[in-house]
Amino acid sequence: MSVTQFMPNATIHLHQGDLPDGISLGASVAVDTETMGLEPHRDRLCLVQLSAGDGTAHLVQIIPSRLGGHGADCPNLKRLMSDTGVVKLMHFARFDVAILQHALGITVAPIKCTKIAAKLVRTFTDRHGLAQLSRELLGVEMSKQQQTSDWGARDLSPEQLAYAASDVLHLHALWSRLEALLIREQRLDLAEACFAFMPARARLDLLGYEVPDIFAH
Template sequence: MTVHFHEEDLAADVVFDGPVAVDTETMGLITHRDRLCVVQISDGKGDEHLVRFGPDSTYDAPNLKAVLGDPDRLKLYHFARFDLAAIEHYMGVMAGPVFCTKIASKLVRTYTDRHGLKNLIDELLNENISKQQQSSDWGGPVLSDAQREYAASDVRYLHRLREELVRRLEREGRMEMAQACFDFLPTRARLDLAGWPDRDIFSHE
């Protein structure tokens, strides 16, 4: 298992096989204000790739964009709504099609309100990850070893989580509902970017 670090784009010789797990690190939670700093990506084969963008980046990353924008390659996320919006806003790519482990968890783990990635990995995979670096400064000139390991761990387990969550969705007869939610996520992200982040446009209000 190796964590590979790249500046501004994936290396041209990086090739992924099948679905890829994707995550982002930003300066904060307001997409228009808080710039995209890191994109993590892995095909679940044992290596993770971190692509760091500097404060003056133009996000001209053709190799990474080719993977993210591939309409035939499934992307796995935990809370895809946020990552999709950040990637589209800064990189101009809608990185679907989507499987979101957070939504899948909410549809099948109805016995709990603990749907964080750490909770899922602990319960479903019997593994433990640290979230200590979650709120650290991702825009600095150097990423610490702890930050790199944290970022890599956010994509390291998503393939295995998907397998278990699909099994449970099928068991409970909710796979079709889940897929409809995943298909809507790009539109949900675009609604966030367009100014409807906190209102349910389907409500009567």
């Protein structure tokens, strides 16, 4: 089942269970996730947000069988997330890749992460959150009021859907600004190497190598 919600300058499509057949989001898709918490082995994946950067967000609600859904039986979403011909734009990809790989049983690649990009070129600040970057680089104000709401509910509120969509609607524009800064500072190759390592970094996290970090002394 799909539900459409309109908000100023954006359209939100909520799909319960999977993306519709035949949908195309282009060569690069912005991706974010909402979960019950920050521990992939404990906290379930509830929502996957997607946007082609065209002012439209597609939200896929992952509903477990006990709540009347099909859980991780979402072949269209899995196909898109594992498609090596489609770049996935994320902010703090380390978590999103880990939860997607754990919940869906796939490898998510290729990836570009705006948080890593920001940390590589904005060394004059420690403010690398999505809201701060959107404000400073795009002039876009983002509300984080719904960030800690209950994403496991069977019915999500209009406010939750608007918040979830906002996390992907501007990622293409943000990546464009950050890519230009990476090129200016001659760190694009380093960023790309970090992005290529992300699926393996996520697997290490899922295996428990987050602490201690195997790259530490």
